[in-house]
Amino acid sequence: MYKAAVIGLGVMGNIADGLGGRHPEMYQPCCHADVYEFHSRTELVAGSTRAPERQALFREKRVGKPVYSDYREMLAEEKPDIVSIATPATSHAEITIEVAKFGVKGIYCEKAMATSLAECDRMIEICEQTDTVLMINHQRRWDNRYIELKRFIENGNIGALQSMQISLGGSRMCRAGTHMFDLALMLTGESIKFGQ
Numbered sequence: 001m002y003k004a005a006v007i008g009l010g011v012m013g014n015i016a017d018g019l020g021g022r023h024p025e026m027y028q029p030c031c032h033a034d035v036y037e038f039h040s041r042t043e044l045v046a047g048s049t050r051a052p053e054r055q056a057l058f059r060e061k062r063v064g065k066p067v068y069s070d071y072r073e074m075l076a077e078e079k080p081d082i083v084s085i086a087t088p089a090t091s092h093a094e095i096t097i098e099v100a101k102f103g104v105k106g107i108y109c110e111k112a113m114a115t116s117l118a119e120c121d122r123m124i125e126i127c128e129q130t131d132t133v134l135m136i137n138h139q140r141r142w143d144n145r146y147i148e149l150k151r152f153i154e155n156g157n158i159g160a161l162q163s164m165q166i167s168l169g170g171s172r173m174c175r176a177g178t179h180m181f182d183l184a185l186m187l188t189g190e191s192i193k194f195g196q
Contacts, residue, residue, distance in 0.1 A: 004036040005080040009049040013086030032084035093119035138182040
């Protein structure tokens with residue numbers, strides 16, 4: 001059993017509800033706190049946010065679970081094994097580095113990973129030094145529908161893949177856009193190549 005905590009109690013951290021209200025039989029936990037309560041090998045031990053209204057909502061939804069305004073205090077008091085970072089991307093690097101230094105086993109960070117390549121490199125470097133697993137929220141790679149689509153393409157069922165088009169519609173690049181690019185890399189088996 002892993003002790004889990006969430007930093008950032010907005011939509012992805014604590015507020016988003018699954019399909020439960022409309023289709024209870026298809027319920028999928030949508031926010032980080034729900035996932036930790038849902039999974040049999042994790043226990044949600046606490047949350048952290050500076051916003052008083054979000055602290056109140058966490059207390060209401062997660063009866064008996066403590067909520068902290070300072071995530072460092074939460075880490076020291078609760079000693080979680082896994083920490084989700086569901087704050088804006090502008091704070092991901094700073095928080096990831098601090099959390100890794102506390103000695104957690106794993107960090108599950110929302111996308112976008114950070115706001116610069118230098119920040120991303122520093123996050124990776126610190127997590128490697130502290131032996132902390134760092135994962136960015138591109139969970140679609142583990143969705144059976146996309147895994148099956150990848151197999152379908154690899155088996156040549158539609159011929160040779162020649163191109164892929166990404167359409168974001170009304171979404172934002174740092175939200176759904178990052179999922180689309182990650183899926184394109186997964187489905188093509190390609191990786192991003194920086195300057196030659």
